Amino acid sequence: MLRRVLIANRGEGAVRLVRACHDLGIEAVAVYSTADRDGLWVRLADRAVCIGPHPPAQSYLNVSNLIAAAETTGCDGVHPGWGFLAENAGFVRACVDNDLVFVGPNAEAIEVMGDKSRAKQTMREAGVPLVPGSADRLDPEQARRLADEVGYPVLLKAAAGGGGRGMRLVESPEQLEEAHRLASAEAVSAFGDGGMYLEKAVVEPRHVEMQVMADGHGGVLVLGERDCSIQRRHQKLIEEGPSPALDPATREAMADAARRACLSCDYVNAGTVEFLLDRDGRFFFIEMNTRLQVEHPVSELVTGYDIAALQLLIAGGEPLPDTGLAELRGHAIEFRINTEDPGRNFMPVAGTVERLAVPLGPGVRFDSHAYEGYKVPPFYDSMLAKLIVHGADRGQALARARRALHELIVEGVPTTRGLFLEILEEPGFVSGGYTTAYLEQVGGRFAVLAQPEQVA
Numbered sequence: 001m002l003r004r005v006l007i008a009n010r011g012e013g014a015v016r017l018v019r020a021c022h023d024l025g026i027e028a029v030a031v032y033s034t035a036d037r038d039g040l041w042v043r044l045a046d047r048a049v050c051i052g053p054h055p056p057a058q059s060y061l062n063v064s065n066l067i068a069a070a071e072t073t074g075c076d077g078v079h080p081g082w083g084f085l086a087e088n089a090g091f092v093r094a095c096v097d098n099d100l101v102f103v104g105p106n107a108e109a110i111e112v113m114g115d116k117s118r119a120k121q122t123m124r125e126a127g128v129p130l131v132p133g134s135a136d137r138l139d140p141e142q143a144r145r146l147a148d149e150v151g152y153p154v155l156l157k158a159a160a161g162g163g164g165r166g167m168r169l170v171e172s173p174e175q176l177e178e179a180h181r182l183a184s185a186e187a188v189s190a191f192g193d194g195g196m197y198l199e200k201a202v203v204e205p206r207h208v209e210m211q212v213m214a215d216g217h218g219g220v221l222v223l224g225e226r227d228c229s230i231q232r233r234h235q236k237l238i239e240e241g242p243s244p245a246l247d248p249a250t251r252e253a254m255a256d257a258a259r260r261a262c263l264s265c266d267y268v269n270a271g272t273v274e275f276l277l278d279r280d281g282r283f284f285f286i287e288m289n290t291r292l293q294v295e296h297p298v299s300e301l302v303t304g305y306d307i308a309a310l311q312l313l314i315a316g317g318e319p320l321p322d323t324g325l326a327e328l329r330g331h332a333i334e335f336r337i338n339t340e341d342p343g344r345n346f347m348p349v350a351g352t353v354e355r356l357a358v359p360l361g362p363g364v365r366f367d368s369h370a371y372e373g374y375k376v377p378p379f380y381d382s383m384l385a386k387l388i389v390h391g392a393d394r395g396q397a398l399a400r401a402r403r404a405l406h407e408l409i410v411e412g413v414p415t416t417r418g419l420f421l422e423i424l425e426e427p428g429f430v431s432g433g434y435t436t437a438y439l440e441q442v443g444g445r446f447a448v449l450a451q452p453e454q455v456a
Contacts, residue, residue: 001024001026001316002026002077002316003026003027004026004028004029004046004074005028005075005077005079005103006073007021007028007031007045007079007081008079008081008084009031009079009080009084010031010039011039011369012367012386013294014369015041015367015368016367017079017081017308018044019044020312021079023306023309024313027047028046029047029049029069029073030042031048031049032050032051032059033052033054033055033379034054034059035377037050040371041369054377063085063088066085066091070098070100071098075100077102077103078095078100078101078103079104081291082293082294086104089111089114092104092110093107103315104291105271108266109265109267112265113288113290115159116157116159117135117137117195119288120133120135120285121135122264123261126263128257128260128264129284130284131202131286132150132199132200133197133200134198137195137197138196139180140180144177147170147173147176147198150198150199152173153169153170154198154201155170156176156180156183156196157183157197158183158184158186158187158190158194159195160191160192160193160195161191164235165186165187165190166183166186166187167183167234168182168183202278202284204279205279205435205436206243206245206276207277207286208228208229208275208277208283209228209272209273209275209289210222210258211223211226211272212259212272212273213305213307214267214269214271215268215319215320216268216317219319219320219323220259220263220323221320221326223299223302223307224299224325224328225243225246225251226240227244228295229436230423230429232346236294236336237335237336237419237439238333238334238336239295239298239334240334241299242302242331243277244432254275254283255325257283267288268314269315270291270296271289272289273288274287294336298332298334301332301365302328302329303326303327305326330393331390333388333389333397334387335388335401336386337368337383337386337408337415338383338384340382340414340416343449348378350376350378351375351413352375353370353373353375353376353411354372355409355411355412356371356372357407357409359387361403362400363390363391365390366385367385367388368385376413384413387404389404398430401420401424402424405420419449423446426445426446
């Protein structure tokens, strides 16, 4: 069992991990930049260390400062949360070199899954279904030849990144060369690597991911799936589980593919295997996120497992309590409450939370680092909170979501709350028949997108 863990992150994720440590009797050490000295995670932790000024490169991405903070406070483990250095193999090696247990997979697994070309080859060898496309990086002429072979439309994707950056949809041969140039330049800027690969575009798919846990004893536990198809610019807004689009046979097949993905790279700890699901129910591997996901509470509520606690236990050498596909109970939906203005193209907004009323009652969970008087800094991710609801079935979960969002009050900064209230009344979402193109197709119907949200 770990004794004292450095939480190498900030915001809601850091709060979540401090609480997970305390649930297990583990001391939590927080870190913060000068802009975050009043962060809730700083108050909740047993100790806190300032690691630099507000620019992430000088604080949350500063490996030497994080290692020094762990060493000076006597930590034996480091939990990276998500974002920042969570999928940085160099940070993993720095932890290991300083006798710190990294709460996550080893550096080799991160490197394999972080390089899309290597990941696809590994999945191909493991028998995991792949979208037709390239196994290696392609120059523009190679991309043109392959696109002619698999047929348009195609996607150009950055080999070393994700989150929609370095990605271009190409619908005709005339667009390909310029799209390759622009996507590669964007990839260099975002990831320092302009390598591109190409795959057949699956038109209007669903984005469905499998939550996996793997221990160091050969065990793999699949905690069901989450449907993450409600997105804008490839960024998730709403996640739910189980997916309304999956039948039991497809779920079993996807879970088995996720298990094989873990075994193929000797994966240990929490991860997410992401798939595209087409109109005919066929699924294809996209990527594996080698970390804890923002939307992990959905899987926690439908399985009863505490994923953050399991991470800490596995890092401490404990085996999983179960393996295989976990039993799913009820339905859960998560809404990302971001300090963004939907009426101004989701522009992030800083400011002070002047009033915060948190929804309560059966089946409602609210994960946040916000409090009344909290000053949202302009330097980091815009997520203020996650509202997660659980019900005996999807109908009850939708009803609780409507109630909870109506009860939620955030004054002082605009949020995505109003958009979610409209989505919950839109027939396409209520029916569960949406795809990743949902917001593009129906967003024009939403009043909150037609005019700026008013800040109370």
